[in-house]
Amino acid sequence: MSVRRLRRRVVNGVMTALVGVLSFVAVLALLLILGHLVAKGASSLDWSFFTKNPVPAGTSGGGVANAIVGTAIVVGGAALIGLPIGIGTGLYLAEYGSGRLGWIVRFVADVLNGTPSIVVGIFVWTWLVRPMGHFSAFAGSVALAILMVPMIARTTEELVRLVPHSLREAALALGYPRWRTSLRIVARTALAGILTGCLVAVARIAGETAPLLFTALGNVNFNTHIGEPMEALSLQIFQYATGPFDEWHRLAWASALVLMGLVLVLAILARWVLRSRHGAAR
Amino acid sequence: MTPLPMEQAAAPEPRWQVLRGANVGDRVYRGALTALALSLPLLLVALVSELALNAWPAIRRFGLHFVWTSVWDPVAGVFGAAPMIFGTIASSFLALLLAVPLSLGVAIYLTEFAPKWLRQPVSFLVELLAAIPSVVYGLWGIFVLIPFLRTYVVPPLRATLGWTPFLSGVFYGNSLLAGSVILAIMIVPYIAAVSREVLLAVPVSQREAALGMGATRWEAVWTAVVPYGRAGLIGAVILGLGRALGETMAVTMLIGNRHDIGLSVLQPAYTMAAAIANEFSEATTDLYLSALFEVGLILFVITVAVNALARLMIWRVARGTAVGSRAL
Numbered sequence: 001m002s003v004r005r006l007r008r009r010v011v012n013g014v015m016t017a018l019v020g021v022l023s024f025v026a027v028l029a030l031l032l033i034l035g036h037l038v039a040k041g042a043s044s045l046d047w048s049f050f051t052k053n054p055v056p057a058g059t060s061g062g063g064v065a066n067a068i069v070g071t072a073i074v075v076g077g078a079a080l081i082g083l084p085i086g087i088g089t090g091l092y093l094a095e096y097g098s099g100r101l102g103w104i105v106r107f108v109a110d111v112l113n114g115t116p117s118i119v120v121g122i123f124v125w126t127w128l129v130r131p132m133g134h135f136s137a138f139a140g141s142v143a144l145a146i147l148m149v150p151m152i153a154r155t156t157e158e159l160v161r162l163v164p165h166s167l168r169e170a171a172l173a174l175g176y177p178r179w180r181t182s183l184r185i186v187a188r189t190a191l192a193g194i195l196t197g198c199l200v201a202v203a204r205i206a207g208e209t210a211p212l213l214f215t216a217l218g219n220v221n222f223n224t225h226i227g228e229p230m231e232a233l234s235l236q237i238f239q240y241a242t243g244p245f246d247e248w249h250r251l252a253w254a255s256a257l258v259l260m261g262l263v264l265v266l267a268i269l270a271r272w273v274l275r276s277r278h279g280a281a282r
Numbered sequence: 283m284t285p286l287p288m289e290q291a292a293a294p295e296p297r298w299q300v301l302r303g304a305n306v307g308d309r310v311y312r313g314a315l316t317a318l319a320l321s322l323p324l325l326l327v328a329l330v331s332e333l334a335l336n337a338w339p340a341i342r343r344f345g346l347h348f349v350w351t352s353v354w355d356p357v358a359g360v361f362g363a364a365p366m367i368f369g370t371i372a373s374s375f376l377a378l379l380l381a382v383p384l385s386l387g388v389a390i391y392l393t394e395f396a397p398k399w400l401r402q403p404v405s406f407l408v409e410l411l412a413a414i415p416s417v418v419y420g421l422w423g424i425f426v427l428i429p430f431l432r433t434y435v436v437p438p439l440r441a442t443l444g445w446t447p448f449l450s451g452v453f454y455g456n457s458l459l460a461g462s463v464i465l466a467i468m469i470v471p472y473i474a475a476v477s478r479e480v481l482l483a484v485p486v487s488q489r490e491a492a493l494g495m496g497a498t499r500w501e502a503v504w505t506a507v508v509p510y511g512r513a514g515l516i517g518a519v520i521l522g523l524g525r526a527l528g529e530t531m532a533v534t535m536l537i538g539n540r541h542d543i544g545l546s547v548l549q550p551a552y553t554m555a556a557a558i559a560n561e562f563s564e565a566t567t568d569l570y571l572s573a574l575f576e577v578g579l580i581l582f583v584i585t586v587a588v589n590a591l592a593r594l595m596i597w598r599v600a601r602g603t604a605v606g607s608r609a610l
Contacts, residue, residue: 092316116582116585123328209416
């Protein structure tokens with residue numbers, strides 16, 4: 001075996017090993033973060049953590065009930081606003097999106113997908129918070145909805161496009177109008193996929209902090225009124241992690257574990273929905 | 283089984299209206315969807331105009347000096363954003379330096395080398411990195427990454443490269459280095475996911491041709507597959523850059539938030555997104571607020587330009603797909 005050939009084989013072996021190691025490193029990072037969350041947060045998850053509100057800084061005890069309920073309300077509100085617009089836009093792109101407007105909408109959606117969430121936060125501040133004169137959970141929901149719409153639009157479009165053309169043709173041939181074909185045949189066939197896209201989008205925004213800083217703001221009290229400032233788990237983690245108290249750090253880890261659990265459940269649910277309907281899709 | 287009585291089943295006259303799609307319901311449906319779809323471009327226009335409008339006082343007052351000068355004095359009403367622009371670019375590029383080899387390695391491994399049964403789970407786990415909220419990265423960075431850097435990374439770095447200006451000064455923890463490392467971890471899933479889709483889109487014939495000429499598997503990847511997908515891979519990297527530029531919470535919690543331009547990665551720095559997150563609610567004067575809006579506008583314009591570039595490059599390889607918008 002010539003030296004040259006040996007060298008090529010060695011390079012091949014080394015690079016194969018290297019890309020394997022790099023993949024291992026990336027997975028390791030995930031496992032480390034999840035592991036630390038469990039190790040540092042799990043011991044604080046007791047009854048009072050879920051049922052009590054925060055106590056004054058420096059004292060121990062208390063929980064984050066207000067933040068858990070707040071996250072549910074703010075994210076739920078965002079889903080109510082964002083899902084219909086996102087799915088509608090996605091259907092438009094799939095059904096009528098071949099023209100110039102379709103191209104523009106598609107491109108804008110992709111560009112908005114990469115917009116820094118903090119910019120969306122200050123935009124909603126000028127739009128809703130400043131005119132209303134006070135921070136509110138509603139403004140937080142709007143900010144999160146703005147982040148959701150482009151995500152949902154693109155996944156909906158992609159999955160509706162996967163529906164075989166023959167289904168559409170069969171419905172049209174039976175005299176179904178296009179709109180009923182689109183809603184009852186095409187969208188229904190793609191329903192699992194659309195649902196997956198929605199779950200993924202909700203999982204994404206559930207942990208967002210930056211857009212809530214100047215909209216939902218945070219609130220140490222228990223509040224369910226969407227016209228008032230509201231706490232969210234992500235805001236709470238930010239405040240507690242950067243604060244000086246050990247007690248706060250403990251609660252920050254526990255809150256992060258809860259938030260991460262929520263996001264993971266949504267993400268895995270999304271996978272499961274897609275898989276159970278589409279077979280082993282992706 | 284009797285044959286269908288055709289005379290009764292057939293419609294008496296063809297419904298031309300339906301066949302042409304000129305149904306009232308169709309028009310309403312199309313109109314409603316178009317209205318929803320139009321909301322996105324309108325939103326973009328509203329966003330840009332709102333930012334520009336609010337930033338206008340600062341733009342008029344400081345002009346281009348805003349971008350060049352580094353004095354940020356809210357009391358005196360003088361604002362120069364050079365340190366945060368520098369910090370944003372520096373942290374993003376350092377992050378790319380770490381993240382690009384890692385994510386390309388992941389993508390190449392997953393498409394070319396990994397055993398079939400391993401591909402799905404590993405790519406799922408890597409993409410799960412994108413699901414971790416930014417603020418959780420920040421928390422992990424403060425309490426795990428910074429102590430790790432202080433004990434295991436900074437001393438050896440100092441010992442070998444301590445004479446360069448990039449490693450001068452005391453390491454307090456919150457620093458350009460910490461911010462960049464966390465950013466790198468955060469953008470790996472995006473770059474890896476898009477690169478993977480790009481590599482998957484490379485025709486098998488490319489690989490077969492290279493292997494058929496006697497190339498090793500790595501040579502086939504490096505000389506045939508990667509060059510074929512080059513535009514898409516560059517697009518993936520630029521997409522990661524766009525993510526890094528706009529990332530807010532984790533960086534705010536780790537970069538140290540100091541208005542200064544320094545070469546040392548061990549020193550605190552600042553980014554545009556972090557400045558907005560930290561100072562927006564403290565902005566007491568109109569000019570201060572306006573300056574922060576100008577920061578937001580600059581950040582927005584940069585990320586839009588970067589993302590648009592990335593999209594165009596990815597579309598060249600994987601036309602019209604939503605690659606990367608769904609990294610989970």
